[in-house]
Amino acid sequence: MFVPWGNGETIYPEDRWTANMKYRIAMWASSGLLVAGGWALYFAWASKDLPIAPIVYSLARVTCPVGMAGAHFPLSLYFVLAVNAATYALIGLIVETLRRQLSPSR
Numbered sequence: 001m002f003v004p005w006g007n008g009e010t011i012y013p014e015d016r017w018t019a020n021m022k023y024r025i026a027m028w029a030s031s032g033l034l035v036a037g038g039w040a041l042y043f044a045w046a047s048k049d050l051p052i053a054p055i056v057y058s059l060a061r062v063t064c065p066v067g068m069a070g071a072h073f074p075l076s077l078y079f080v081l082a083v084n085a086a087t088y089a090l091i092g093l094i095v096e097t098l099r100r101q102l103s104p105s106r
Contacts (some may be wrong), residue, residue: 021096028092029085035063036084040077 039060046052061068066083069075 017100021100025092026098027046029089031047032088033081033085035080035088036066039064039080040080 007036026027043060064080064084065087070080
């Protein structure tokens, strides 16, 4: 798009791949937020009388990495949600970058 009051440069809209990558990374971050929120609800509603099964505890630690720090330090729910969303966004950035580099050129 040419802007008549500009310095003669042509401004192009973002290419489609960049917009798709931003959308995918946002989806990764959203999934991280949902995973942490799901574990928060599970542990809030789980019976305190029954011990947590080792497989559930291990799965929670793998899918919510900040939960490992929460076992040793008091962390607020909002902090855990934000950090888990950021962790998933970082993982999404790495995965989407590798996906772009490894996919054949179109």
